[in-house]
Amino acid sequence: MSETPKFKVTIDNISIDVPAGTTILNAARMIGGDVTPPAMCYYSKLKDSGGKCRTCLVEVSKGSEKDPRPMPKLVASCRTTVMDGMEVKNITSPKVVDARKGIVEFLLLNHPLDCPVCDQAGECDLQNLSYEHGSEATRYEFKRRTFEKEDIGPYISLHMNRCIMCFRCVFTADQLTEKREHGILERGDHAQISTMLNKSLDNDFIGNVIDVCPVGALTDKTFRFKNRVWFTKPVDAHRDCPTCSGKARLWMRGEEVFRVTARKDQWGEVEDWICNDCRFHKKETKDWVIEGPSKISRSSVIAQGHYQGNVGTAPTPVLIDKVIGKQPKYTLDIHSISDVNRPEIDLSKIDGPAHSNDFK
Amino acid sequence: MAKKILLENDHIEGIRYYDTYRKNGGYRAAEKAFKMSPADIVEEVKKSGLRGRGGAGFPTGMKWSFLAKPEGVPRHLVCNADESEPGTFKDRYLMEFHPHLFIEGLLISSFALGSNATYVYIRGEYAWIPDILEQAIAEAKNNGWLGKNILGSGFDCEIYVHRGAGAYICGEETALIESLEGKRGNPRMKPPFPAIQGVWMRPTVVNNVETLAAVVPIINLGGDEYAKIGVGKSTGTKLLSVCGNVNKPGVYEIDMTCTVEEFIYSDEYCGGIPKGRKLKACIPGGSSVPILPANLLLKTAKGEARYMNYESLSDGGFATGSMMGSGGFIVLDDAQCVVRHTMTLARFYNHESCGQCSPCREGTGWMYKILKNLEYGKGKMSDIDLLWDIQRRIEGNTICPLGDAAAWPVAAAIRHFRDEFEWHVNNPEESQTRNFGLAHYADPIHVPASA
Ligand SMILES: Cc1cc2nc3c(=O)[nH]c(=O)nc-3n(C[C@H](O)[C@H](O)[C@H](O)COP(=O)(O)O)c2cc1C
Ligand code: SF4
Ligand code: SF4
Ligand code: FES
Numbered sequence: 001m002s003e004t005p006k007f008k009v010t011i012d013n014i015s016i017d018v019p020a021g022t023t024i025l026n027a028a029r030m031i032g033g034d035v036t037p038p039a040m041c042y043y044s045k046l047k048d049s050g051g052k053c054r055t056c057l058v059e060v061s062k063g064s065e066k067d068p069r070p071m072p073k074l075v076a077s078c079r080t081t082v083m084d085g086m087e088v089k090n091i092t093s094p095k096v097v098d099a100r101k102g103i104v105e106f107l108l109l110n111h112p113l114d115c116p117v118c119d120q121a122g123e124c125d126l127q128n129l130s131y132e133h134g135s136e137a138t139r140y141e142f143k144r145r146t147f148e149k150e151d152i153g154p155y156i157s158l159h160m161n162r163c164i165m166c167f168r169c170v171f172t173a174d175q176l177t178e179k180r181e182h183g184i185l186e187r188g189d190h191a192q193i194s195t196m197l198n199k200s201l202d203n204d205f206i207g208n209v210i211d212v213c214p215v216g217a218l219t220d221k222t223f224r225f226k227n228r229v230w231f232t233k234p235v236d237a238h239r240d241c242p243t244c245s246g247k248a249r250l251w252m253r254g255e256e257v258f259r260v261t262a263r264k265d266q267w268g269e270v271e272d273w274i275c276n277d278c279r280f281h282k283k284e285t286k287d288w289v290i291e292g293p294s295k296i297s298r299s300s301v302i303a304q305g306h307y308q309g310n311v312g313t314a315p316t317p318v319l320i321d322k323v324i325g326k327q328p329k330y331t332l333d334i335h336s337i338s339d340v341n342r343p344e345i346d347l348s349k350i351d352g353p354a355h356s357n358d359f360k
Numbered sequence: 361m362a363k364k365i366l367l368e369n370d371h372i373e374g375i376r377y378y379d380t381y382r383k384n385g386g387y388r389a390a391e392k393a394f395k396m397s398p399a400d401i402v403e404e405v406k407k408s409g410l411r412g413r414g415g416a417g418f419p420t421g422m423k424w425s426f427l428a429k430p431e432g433v434p435r436h437l438v439c440n441a442d443e444s445e446p447g448t449f450k451d452r453y454l455m456e457f458h459p460h461l462f463i464e465g466l467l468i469s470s471f472a473l474g475s476n477a478t479y480v481y482i483r484g485e486y487a488w489i490p491d492i493l494e495q496a497i498a499e500a501k502n503n504g505w506l507g508k509n510i511l512g513s514g515f516d517c518e519i520y521v522h523r524g525a526g527a528y529i530c531g532e533e534t535a536l537i538e539s540l541e542g543k544r545g546n547p548r549m550k551p552p553f554p555a556i557q558g559v560w561m562r563p564t565v566v567n568n569v570e571t572l573a574a575v576v577p578i579i580n581l582g583g584d585e586y587a588k589i590g591v592g593k594s595t596g597t598k599l600l601s602v603c604g605n606v607n608k609p610g611v612y613e614i615d616m617t618c619t620v621e622e623f624i625y626s627d628e629y630c631g632g633i634p635k636g637r638k639l640k641a642c643i644p645g646g647s648s649v650p651i652l653p654a655n656l657l658l659k660t661a662k663g664e665a666r667y668m669n670y671e672s673l674s675d676g677g678f679a680t681g682s683m684m685g686s687g688g689f690i691v692l693d694d695a696q697c698v699v700r701h702t703m704t705l706a707r708f709y710n711h712e713s714c715g716q717c718s719p720c721r722e723g724t725g726w727m728y729k730i731l732k733n734l735e736y737g738k739g740k741m742s743d744i745d746l747l748w749d750i751q752r753r754i755e756g757n758t759i760c761p762l763g764d765a766a767a768w769p770v771a772a773a774i775r776h777f778r779d780e781f782e783w784h785v786n787n788p789e790e791s792q793t794r795n796f797g798l799a800h801y802a803d804p805i806h807v808p809a810s811a
């Protein structure tokens with residue numbers, strides 16, 4: 001490994017030396033901050049992922065020291081490896097900013113405006129993406145595409161209308177489980193994730209598709225509608241698990257464990273895969289050794305400061321307004337079906353993780 | 361009379377059977393080729409200047425020389441017979457009526473590239489052609505042209521015909537490879553290119569049917585002689601499939617020296633426009649290439665006559681030119697509506713997108729819906745700019761060129777026929793009962809005198 005030559009790459013005027021074979025995206029992640037292109041389909045832990053969503057497009061203004069010609073088209077930074085002396089423009093390229101705005105618009109085109117009732121709201125990569133890179137309003141005036149609801153078993157909920165076809169769940173099932181039993185059916189704008197996902201649920205690790213899904217297309221049925229993520233507080237915990245590393249994140253309110261997920265790093269990627277048993281069946285504090293509050297470093301409503309001081313108004317309008325450009329029509333009032341989202345209680349005034357007693 | 365080298369024996373009854381083909385000089389090129397070294401055959405193809413006939417026009421000899429040859433790894437030749445581009449039906453003609461010419465080309469090319477197992481990936485809708493090909497393959501095999509130790513050379517070759525299942529995207533070479541492997545026909549990300557890792561990750565060359573058939577006359581004539589046919593970098597002959605408003609639609613072989621005007625109006629080719637109507641527009645190279653109004657079709661922006669070859673058809677770039685593409689020549693007379701026509705194409709690309717990447721998956725459907733509104737009198741002026749913006753953001757930002765192929769026809773239609781779109785918006789009712797007509801689309805273009 002020590003023999004891998006180092007290549008120098010410059011991204012938005014910041015230079016870094018990286019091992020040959022590194023992609024532009026990963027080089028940008030090493031630099032960090034704004035020069036890192038957003039990635040909706042690439043997942044460093046999933047082989048062959050990436051290249052599909054096109055949100056990570058960048059401009060290569062200089063190919064390499066040897067061949068300084070710029071690349072004629074924008075390239076997917078997650079699938080393009082750096083060359084020595086390469087110069088890349090991300091947010092410093094008006095072409096990239098414009099193209100990305102277009103991509104966000106395409107991704108949102110048929111995406112339902114159901115953020116108010118979607119379990120992913122608050123930790124949705126698409127919400128964050130559109131907040132940072134999208135336009136104020138949609139120009140789409142047609143009926144959004146819908147799919148028939150498919151029941152895929154007791155643990156995972158599939159909401160195909162929200163899927164952005166990143167293929168991550170397919171790679172996850174392919175690479176983490178012995179036998180992949182779901183995939184993509186149909187093509188074009190009616191392509192869908194389908195078939196026997198429920199059968200693969202027997203597999204110990206299939207629950208991870210929930211964590212890799214960037215949107216609310218695959219969510220945890222054992223958590224659904226019990227709570228909004230921003231009302232629960234994440235803590236890192238572990239347990240002695242015979243199947244997986246047992247390193248997980250618990251989403252708690254008071255002493256109650258509402259949800260168990262894998263821990264995610266600053267790029268929103270799972271650090272260690274966890275097994276179904278830890279995820280779906282260990283919902284009591286006594287199952288776990290609690291390490292302490294999780295660091296949430298990614299831009300999301302969980303950490304964006306919207307967490308505090310929002311109380312009294314509905315919790316999300318500022319964000320939703322930015323995301324979809326207009327006030328959504330609520331298809332149902334969350335307060336009428338759940339008594340845990342009491343808007344009059346100021347969470348920031350509660351000391352430590354909120355507890356159901358606080359809402360009595 | 362233009363030179364014919366592919367369809368030279370078109371008039372001979374029974375040319376599709378082995379005996380007749382052989383009696384008329386068939387497999388002579390193969391005999392010659394097996395006395396040459398594979399490298400020399402590649403050299404002849406390079407000298408011939410042959411450019412891929414599948415659409416992109418990439419020099420075939422160069423493509424062949426890129427093929428990786430790692431020790432102990434089989435290599436494959438895959439023939440792209442998916443021919444699904446609207447307006448293109450020339451490969452079908454070759455395979456249906458000249459199967460042995462095609463097989464001879466496959467054989468010589470397989471020998472040159474060292475492919476012991478060669479595949480023909482044929483579109484599913486050509487349901488009857490695999491039988492024709494398989495019969496011809498059996499005949500060739502019975503006569504020692506396929507199988508083990510061909511002509512005592514020590515070279516073995518089998519040709520397999522593989523049917524597609526009806527997807528345009530499987531004509532894109534990497535989607536074709538995926539499909540051939542039995543997977544979903546999604547285009548692959550490049551690199552790696554097929555020449556390094558193609559089918560089953562082995563080095564692979566993908567060529568169009570006509571490209572491979574052209575190898576036969578190249579070996580017969582020699583690369584240098586072949587290169588003398590045609591002009592400039594458009595060497596040899598090209599098959600064109602003509603459809604739309606012409607008196608004689610069909611497949612024609614041209615030597616790329618005639619003008620577009622001659623091609624449309626002469627009796628040797630299309631025989632003019634029927635019912636005394638006038639030429640309004642034309643898509644010269646299959647549905648993906650830019651549409652041109654009559655004036656820019658017959659003359660370039662510089663006022664020179666436009667010729668039926670790669671360079672001249674693309675003269676002026678996308679601003680005022682088009683492309684030779686796959687040779688699907690679609691002619692529209694003054695009774696045709698460009699808005700409707702563009703809508704039809706948009707529907708096609710929407711239907712055929714594989715759905716892998718977001719701009720193409722979402723953008724093609726959006727364009728189709730807007731075009732539908734415009735065509736049916738429900739469009740707004742801002743829709744035209746919106747369409748422009750959508751196509752602009754698809755083009756160049758996708759995994760495979762289908763995104764571009766969906767964007768270009770829309771871009772060209774707006775570029776050249778914007779007033780026809782605007783007329784639809786301004787006359788929502790009238791546009792439902794009559795068409796815009798010829799308007800000024802055939803008027804001579806003003807060419808500013810050069811300084
Ligand atoms: C969407 C799409 C469809 C295509 N369909 C065909 C086809 O039907 N037949 C074909 O020969 N090439 C087709 N091509 C071009 C092939 O990708 C490839 O360039 C060609 O087969 C190479 O052969 P050639 O060099 O002999 O032209 C298509 C390309 C795209 C992007
Ligand atoms: S369900 Fe989620 S993970 Fe799977 S393809 Fe759709 S968006 Fe991606
Ligand atoms: S451009 Fe269209 S057809 Fe090509 S890979 Fe992307 S979605 Fe599929
Ligand atoms: S993250 Fe690179 S294309 Fe999706």
